[in-house]
Amino acid sequence: MAGVIALLMPLFAPAASPAPFDLAGPTLHVLVTRGNTYLPVSQVPSLAEGDKLWIKPEFPKSQSARYLMVAVFLRGSTNPPPEDWFFPCKTWTSECKNRGLTVTVPEGAQQVLIFLAPETNGDLKSLINAVRGRPGAFVRSTQELNQVALDRSRLDAYLENVNKLNWSSPNQLSEVAPLLARSLSVKVDAQCLEKRASLQASCLTAGKDSLILADGHSMTLSRSLTEGAAADLVLKAAALPEAGAGAYSPYVSSVLDIVRIFDSFRTAQYEYIPALVTHRGDQLALTLNAVPSFYDPKSVLVVALPLVEPAQPPPLRAVNPQNIYCASRSELVLPVTGAPLVYSTAYAHDVSLNLQTAEGQSFHLRAQADPARGGYVVNTRGVPNGALGSSVQGRLRGFWGFDTFEGPVFELRNAQANAWALAKGDEKALIVGREDTVHLQSAGVSCVDEIMLRDPDGKELRTQWKAVGPNEVEVTLPLQNVNPGPLTLLIGQSGMRDRQSLPLTVFSAPSSIDEFKLHAGDIHGVLVGTRLDEVASLSIGNLVFSPGELNTEQGRDRLTVHALDAVAATALDANKRVTVMVTLEDGRTITRAAIIGDQRPSVELLARSVLPSESTQARHIELSGPKEIPHDARLSFSLRAISPKSFARDQVFEVATQDETFSTTLSLANGAVRLENSRVALVTFNPAKAFGFSAFGPLKLRTIAGGTQGDWQPLATLVRLPALQALSCPYDQNQACRLSGADLFLIEAIAADPQFRRAVAVPDGFPGAQIVVPQPEEDRLYVRLRDNPSVTNAVTLPVNRTGTPPPAPLPEKSPNASGDVQPPPDGDGNAQADPSAGTAPAPDPN
Template sequence: MHKPLLSLALAALLGGPALADTAPFDLAGPALRVSVTHGGQTLPIAEVPQLATGDGISVIADLPDDQSAHYVLIAAFLRGSTNPPPDKWFFDTETWTKKGRKGLSLTVPDGAQQVVLFLAPATGGDVSTLRNAVQGRPGAFVRAAQELAQASLDHGRLATYLDAVRRTEPDDPGRLARITPLLARSLQVKINADCLTKLPALQAACLLQNQESLVLNDGHSNAITDAVGGPGADLALQLSATPQGGLGYYSPYIAAIRDVIGIFSSIHTAKYQYIPALATLDGDHMGLLLNAPPSFHNPKSVLVTALPIVAPVHVPPLQLVDPSPSLCGQASTPLLPMDGAPLVYATRYAHDLSLRVALPDGRTVDLPATPDAEQGGLVIHVDGRLPAGFKTPLDATVHGIWGFQPFDGPKVTIQPSQGGQWRVPADAGSAHAGSITISGGASACVTGITTQANGAAPQPAKWNATSPTTLSVTLSAPPAKEGAARNGPLTIAIAGPAGSPTDRLTLSPPAPPEGMAVSLIAHAIQRPQAAPPVPITLGSDTEIPGDATFTFSLRADKGGRFTGKETVEIAADSGGGTATLSTASGLRLADRQVMLATIEPAKALGVSAFGPLRARIVRDGAAGDWIPLGTLVRLPRLRQLDCPSSPAPAPSAPASPAAPVPTPAQTCTLSGDDLFLIAAVSTTPGFEQPAEVPDGYPGTTIAIPHPANGALYLRLRDDPATVSKIGG
């Protein structure tokens, strides 16, 4: 950059009080009516991003009928910073005259690169003065035209963003949080994400702060304006990274504005001062936005604006957000998410946009497309324009016109919505939680998914399309309704474009896993080595004392084999918990078919466990059938049996059931602990005249009959059907 221009940029960023803060372009100036003709076709200026040699340009000052100040409309073609334009490249008309009200009819000459328009207050020598200024410093006006074009494009993106944020919708409090990230992506603006954490009523005010610094660098609009003068804002952006320049606060938009203000401030004269004007386009209406009120006293204000540059066409680089895009042919207005070209959303340069669909019979149909920055893509208007009932996917291409030049954008697939297409993978038929992938249908046509299970109401499910024909669905079965079976069938309802279910898939309840079959081989009981003073001899080898060490062996049936990863669960019928044995504690493998298990019931199951004892094998979460081991019994600890030295004579005949209770001379005293575990004691195995122990007896002695022939029998409460013997 030349030293004079460097000084101007420095002055723009770091200079005096007039440039300390960027003046907002918020003052409405006069307007122009501009249209361009190319190849016999005429477009309004709002649809023309670039000019070409030979283009016809119509420029008319759109001033009110009571306009009192007389303006001269002047157009100048530029051809480079070191090549002053000739006199014949300047055109002017007096806007207040009959002829002047028709405006200027221009033709872009060969070699021209830019067009600058001036609205100058009428004075003697105004045209020659402006011509001399442009020819004397062509580089300044080339740069100014470039910066004005860039700033106008950036201002359009900013205005589109601000209009969307300022629009309030009281019935949709979550709107800003939803659309702001999409606006930022579409328009290439930066937002303060912290604003979206505030209350909805405070979000808009926060998002509107530091407006000029919101606009980010955009490769597409830069490519349009940099084609002539080279990167105009680069120096200003580099300077803004310095402490004096604000450490990067300035956006490209601010840089361009400060640059052009600095340029025009340096070339004012006693007669004229130059005021840059940003263009706002609507059809052929070109409104001018000023950053200072014009003056009609010396130095009079000359309004300066620029038309699009003369350069090759730069087609918008539209990019698909989804790398495998597909749309539903039955949807009314599907959205095609796109980014990469903010000017598609902020201007009308891209017009007559459509999605051009190739039909099976060779014809094509154009579906109108509307850019929507708030939704972040092109809204495709299908609305019944496709053949009814088409069965196979259709290929489509984004098509449009950029200025005067047609262009083709990304390719898209149009999918048909058909019922009965979705399928559950064969290996996922019993899933009730987690996620599941379903396939076969048109994912673009799915509008919602619900799941229903266990008699509960349908619940919305989370889902996302993983490809044009697959969906990932998150399953979370609701709790069972009272009276309904748990883990019943799970129904997945898939809704299509019209909102009605098109497919219903049913997942069967999980089948119970098949357990391992085993059988009992043998068992062994090892009583404590310190025998009690008065032992008890159990009446059956199926009885298992709670104080013993119990070992049993199991055989794997039906060709099964033990791996060592199995566990054995052991439980009593009443009063205790469940013990779990593993090879780390209580289990040993004899070989691949035989396993031994050892347990101390009172320690493993608790002192209250009793009754039928059973075991089962558990492997890989699957439990086998319970097998009986025996009956767990708790034994009282008998300390002493005291009997008279001479028992009463035995009766001559067998005692009858109604015989009187033995007299004290005929009884013995049995002492010990936990006597409540005894149900009854008798001198005969038939228990004809038993001495019964009351329920829950807490004492330590009981009176029992004198043993005949030294024998006494007892029944235990834990196994009252079996007769055991007191003594050896």
């Protein structure tokens, strides 16, 4: 491998810094006709057999050198094209200059090249011999020139938008640059966005040749001959210092390849230089990276047209498929990604957002791709107010060249007087004197334009807000200079004249430290007070604690602090009085006395036992998970006391779901706990009675002794079981079965085998009493429950076969002693008649 790379180095070294395409060349007008439709070549990503091409050159009026234009069709690297696939046009004649050249893509053509060669004797013959002699070189140049043009279009679109913003709105570059990078698949240096606004544009456009990232769609449109091991070798060689030290974008790689290809087949009469095309409507503006020569060898300009191949529609996808967008906005931005060429070329054209209301009315709204805004911009002014209803789905549709394509689907909602509410837990979380955050919930989040805070005097303050979910918005309120008491949030939405109001209450919070809680053996404590967001550190002597999670509950802050020295923290003795010093961010200190609490209680889980109910057994599901318990079963488990060494009479055990939505306490007093001795207890727990039907998932356990809570530990997984009643299957194994029962929505999927190779997913919220399932293997089905989908459980329900059973196979005939075949005996042991004998025995009259 090292030897092969060494051989490649001379090819890469002279082209490591290829000359830029900055020399203006002539212009070509190209129209493509397919059937009764014609398009400018700028809207045609690929050609097809039978397409008619109209090509007309345009030179300056002062042009003195005569050029022969030749359109050539190629049919692969190993198949020279016939001579009648070369179509010349003398550009200095009035016929070619005024009427141009019209050619039809022949059957079997794969590539199209246009040559512009200085007039000489035998110029056409020389071109024919060159192309027919080495067709692979020209095939490769066609693909590379197309790749360069596509990558260059993305680069030009990026530079154009950055420069435009630099002149008009430089302060917006930091917001727009990430959208441009996503839309056009370019590489943006994040450090550029941290510079001053006046320096961001020059930083973002530095190193142009390495900005373009590989894009699967554009590379599909211009297929490369180097695949597999050859492509890997080129990429590895390009990472070496001699080949540019890894600055190997698709744009640079194509330029290097083109230079290498054209250098390899220069002749005494002609040399070939690439012409890069820039689409401008029906015009192809040519730019060169080498100075044309009119001395031998004369320079032939090589122009590539789109490849002859099936259309490759753009793989557009929504950036956030779950997002909801506001149909009431006059200008709607639908973020899409996955196909940079829709932003940098005109291949995708006549794109619209197609909406259909519940009443059957359709709207087609024009959509324009805008890379600076990260998606398609749709003007909704043509839709009457209220015509779309409260919610509607829309799909992007358009043309990719001559073919139609479909983009992603978006959900749109109209602004309405929706109810707004504070998220649970935020009602008493607002404290004056600082910025505070609340979460608002409503179905109208997508249409929010502004959120203002109004005080009792009518003064309005602007807030910072952002949508954090389809139905939730996070609002940061400026409460530094407001007084405690009532305030009002004003919510403005697109399409609504009046703002909606939501009353709030803010509370005073004097700076104070109420208490510090630390138990012996713990490495973290809890500081309780107000304005604890200003705490920088806490110390007990030389032991320092750093601030962690901060929560506010009913106007009181609870700040968890973590010891930097875990060994020293666990060495603190219980009931020891200590002095706690709290240091604030502004340097002030607050000193409080505290007592180290007793070691928190802990227990060891010894064993578990599950007693299913009669209804559980009648549900016909055999649970496989070792820790699964049906919701209506009874769970018994035994515990050993660890700390303290024995159980106290007032000690209780708390069982809760993972999110603690459901919890219950078990104790000696309520009869759920029985002591074997002072150190071992047997606990009985009935989930259905304690939690009801809606509790599910992992359960956890902790003990509480003397008002001190222990750590949570896993207990079991609570699952709700559907009541399976009957499984009916036809005898025909190719037909599906029907499973009937109640609460089938509790099943996530049903399969015919334990490996879940043939599975049927149960829709969310399935209300039916029957569902179609596959034929079981060995008369047994398998299910995965929604409450514990990682475990596969067997169904013990017997199969009821329906329909006509298949006929039993006839027994084989056996030869008698003489070698003749005897018919099988009838039910009485008598030999039956042989049908081949032609007659049947007479019936017995008795």
